[in-house]
Amino acid sequence: MTDETVLIVQADTADTSLGWATLGDRRWRCAVGAGGIREDKVEGDSATPVGEFPLRRIYYRNDLVVLPKVALPARPISEHDGWCDDPRSPSYNKLVHIPNEWGAEKMWREDGLYDLVVVVGYNDDPPEGEWGSAIFLHIARDDYAGTQGCVAFSRNDLLELLPLLTRETRLRVLSHAADEQAAPPSEEDERAKQFEDFDEKDW
Numbered sequence: 115m116t117d118e119t120v121l122i123v124q125a126d127t128a129d130t131s132l133g134w135a136t137l138g139d140r141r142w143r144c145a146v147g148a149g150g151i152r153e154d155k156v157e158g159d160s161a162t163p164v165g166e167f168p169l170r171r172i173y174y175r176n177d178l179v180v181l182p183k184v185a186l187p188a189r190p191i192s193e194h195d196g197w198c199d200d201p202r203s204p205s206y207n208k209l210v211h212i213p214n215e216w217g218a219e220k221m222w223r224e225d226g227l228y229d230l231v232v233v234v235g236y237n238d239d240p241p242e243g244e245w246g247s248a249i250f251l252h253i254a255r256d257d258y259a260g261t262q263g264c265v266a267f268s269r270n271d272l273l274e275l276l277p278l279l280t281r282e283t284r285l286r287v288l289s290h291a292a293d294e295q296a297a298p299p300s301e302e303d304e305r306a307k308q309f310e311d312f313d314e315k316d317w
Contacts, residue, residue, distance in 0.1 A: 119280070120166075123265050124288040125151055131260030134292070135267070137278055142271040148260025151287060157201055157244040160262050164289040168235035169251075169279055173209075173221060175229045182273060185280040191228065195221040197248045207238050207247035219248055227253050230272050234264075234285055251275075251285070 118138045125133040125146055135144045149160035172188035173195070174181050181188060196218030198205045203216035212218050221228055232251035241247065246263060254266035265285070267275065 119282045120284050120286050121169075121275075121279070122286045122288065123162075125291045127293050128291045130291075132258055133265075135265065135275075137275070137283075140278075142267055142275060143258065144271075145254045145258040145261055145266040146287075147263040149263065151289060151291075153289060155246045155263065157199065157246050159246070160260065161246075162261070162263050162265060162287055163236055163246060163249060164287050165236075166284050166286045167249075169281075169283050169285060170233040170235050170238070172276065173228070173231040173233070175222075178226075178229050179273075181230075182277050184276050186232070186276075191221045191231070193222045197221060199247045201244045201247075207241040225255075226269075227255070227266070229253055229269070230276070232276070232279065 120137070122136045123133055123144060123146065125131070128150070131145050131148055133144050133146050135142045147160050147162035150162070151164055152159065152161040153164045155161045155163040169186060172181070172184060172186050173191045174188060176190040194211050196210050196212035198208055198210045198216055198218045200206060200217035205216065210216070210218050212220065221231070230253055234249040234251065236249040237245045237247065248262070248264070250264045251272065252264055252266050253269050253272055258266070265287075
């Protein structure tokens with residue numbers, strides 16, 4: 115997988131929700147979860163999950179946004195669209211019609227944050243337990259305030275980014291902040307690397 119197919123997100127520091135997203139040689143300011151970036155994300159913690167995830171599809175407000183040409187599947191948001199965030203529901207972490215008997219987040223919002231949404235393939239194949247739901251790329255608040263776990267961009271930056279995303283693109287959220295060094299390889303990792311480098315000629 116090349117740099118052109120991996121959207122890398124990294125927070126500036128461990129105690130801020132500001133970060134940068136990089137795709138190839140392009141870079142955009144972004145906001146991450148108000149609860150930080152976590153490997154043990156759960157529903158409701160406002161954290162952005164660590165890991166590498168596919169991008170599923172785009173939802174957008176066609177009454178407010180002219181969508182550029184995109185490679186990902188896309189469809190307009192309707193006033194009765196919601197995203198189920200209730201772990202008890204059989205539709206947990208899926209698009210649903212609202213109102214319904216389960217808890218769901220409204221997709222049709224008045225604050226503009228969901229005028230453009232890219233669904234991240236986190237905890238959706240299949241959804242399990244309470245590991246979190248509704249992880250999106252979406253529009254940031256003007257002050258880049260921390261999100262509920264999503265990665266948020268300015269409207270113009272997200273519009274610039276969308277045409278660059280394909281079915282092969284992956285979102286990679288790094289566990290360490292930009293002002294921290296990545297954790298050194300463990301002894302187990304080193305032993306595995308030595309085994310990979312081993313050649314039968316060494317016998």
